[in-house]
Amino acid sequence: MGDSTKSHILTKSSDWNHWLFLVKGRAQNTDIWSLVNPSLTTKPQGTTKPKKPIIQGTVTADKKLTYDYEMSNYRADYALYEKQQKALANLATYIQDSIATNLLPYISNTDSDNHPWTYLTTLKAKLAPTNEATDLELEQQYNQLKRGPSNQNIEKWLQSWEEVYTKAKQRDLPQVKDDRPVRDFLLSLRGIDSTYSQMELHLLRGQETKPTLHKAVEDYRQHLRIENLEKPSKSSKHSAFPATFKGKEQENNEKPPCICGLNHWYKDCFYLNEDIRPKHWNPNKAAQTRVNEKLKDPKIKARIDYALNREKERQLGSPSTTNTTATLTPNVQSKSPSIEVASFSVISHSTRRANTSLQSSWILDSGTDHHICNRSMQDRFKQTRAAELDEYLTCGETTAPITTYGTVTVNVKTPSGKGHITLQDVAMSPSFMANLISLDKALEAGIDWNPRTGTLSKNNQTLCFTERHNGHFYLERNAAPL
Known part of the structure; x- marks a missing residue:
């Protein structure tokens, strides 16, 4: 079987229309579709094989x-007959070559x-x-699309909307009449983009000329392109544990065209x-006239x-004070070091409840x-910036939203007694x-950890100690509440 047919194999009933479309295209390219159309109830007759002319009697x-003329026509x-037979x-x-093996007996048994x-x-x-x-x-597929993409790739889900809609229109199904499919599509976005869904539904109600489903889908594609340009890339999964943080890593420098004529964000x-x-x-x-x-x-x-409202939501609280490097400064109050670490993504794990509460x-x-x-750290937490609307933690099938970022102090044991460290840009997920x-961020900052002695140090200066308990290394271990 040739490689060109591997992705277009007729296997089951649901493949028929797509497969027949490909067959029809090949037949039309060689002008033989009228001879093979399966909608015809009787087998069409093609070009009859021409008879070669001969000269009867004495040649004059x-x-x-006359013979030369007939031979030219022959x-x-x-040539036409041979071309048709070859096609x-x-x-x-x-x-x-393009049907499944189990279907070959049906066509090999055609006398x-x-x-x-x-x-x-x-x-x-x-x-x-x-x-x-x-x-x-088609009705089942349409109803499934109305439930949203779930874990499906968004682009594939959008393509499915276009494909099912087109087929349903061909069948003149009631589900795709008037503006119903556009409304259903926008409603299906509520689970993944409620703000966009509400905005477009509001606009739809006030429009005299309703958009087509294809236009609505393409508008959302364009919206996603702009959103993806504006959003930083998602953090990748790590191998240690099954909880992954989704949030900022680095800004994309590509900026979309603005209505003023320049390339920048609306904000x-x-x-x-x-x-x-x-x-x-x-x-x-x-430019002002163009904008107006x-x-x-x-x-x-x-x-x-x-877009502007989203930016205002992001700006809730104080501007971000994220540092890009770790610094070591004295803590006057406790006479112990203070560690400030900037961070970007997290992965963590859960554990069983013991005498020590992980939660606190x-x-x-x-x-x-x-x-x-x-x-549990709410009293110590000081907000520095708001979280993105879609930032959250996932742990298995459970998600926990990130509400904000800020600084928080951790009580630790130092060589001189009790002290504390201050962490910067901590994600608050209540x-x-x-x-x-993050040990990873501490190591990046030049802070070493010795698991045997439990010491955290920098430049051979001990900063604080960890305590091993139930397979974890605690910097601050608090008792479980009764």
Whole structure:
């Protein structure tokens, strides 16, 4: 079987329409579809093999002239006949090569008739779905799409919407009449992008000319492209434990075109965001006119308002004070070192409840590359920046949202007695099962850990100690509540 057919094999009933479309394309390319169309109830007759002319009796000049003329026509007719026969033979071979092995007996038992029409009518009787079955299958697929993508790839899910919608329109199903499919599509987005869904549904109600489903899907694709440009890349999974942090790593420098004519985010546009305008800024008249015209489009205005509102939500609280390196500074109050570590992503693990409460203790985690705390540290936590709307922790099938970022102090044992360390840019997830300190970030900062002695040190200076208990290394171990 040739490589070209491997991805287009007729195996089951649901493959029939797609497979027949490919067969029809090949037949039309060689002008033989009218000879093989399985919708025809009787086998079509192709070009009859022409008979070669001969000269009867004595050859005369007139007979020779007639013979030459007939011979010229014969050659033309035979070439057409031969071309048609070759095309039929090639299509028959293609059909044989593009069906599953278990279907070969059906076409090999056609009384030595290797004509493509015979093959196709036989396979159609075996596999072609009835209109009732097709409609039922499309209804089921449509209802499944309305539930949202779940864990499915978003682009594949969007493609499925377009494919099922197109087929349903061909069958004139009631589910895809008027603006119903657009409304169903937008409702299906609620689980993954509720703000966009609500905004578009609101706009849909006020539009006299409703968009098509294809337009609605493409609009959402464009929205995702802009969102993905604006968002940092997701952190990758680590090997140590099954809980993965999803959040910021680094900014994407690629900026989309703005309605003012420049390339930047809406939040960075002086024409759109009054909060960032310089005191003595004067707008360009041509650009201002262009912006005003664009803002007359309610859909464009709604999207810009959405982007600006998202930016305001991000700015809740103080600006981020994230450092990119670790620093060592004295702690005057406890006369012990203070460690400040910037961090970006986390992976952690759960454990059984023992005499020590993980929920209210601090663990040094060798698989962690982000600091994280829960509601037990609420009194110590000082917010520095808001979390993204979609930042969360996953642990198995459970998710825990990250609500904000900030600094938090950890009580530790130092060579001179009790002290504390201060962690920077800690992710606050109130429902998370433990408080974790990133050993990975400490090592990056030049802070060494000796698991045998339990010491954390830098430049041969001991900073604090860890305590091993129930397979964990605690910097701060608190008793479980009664």
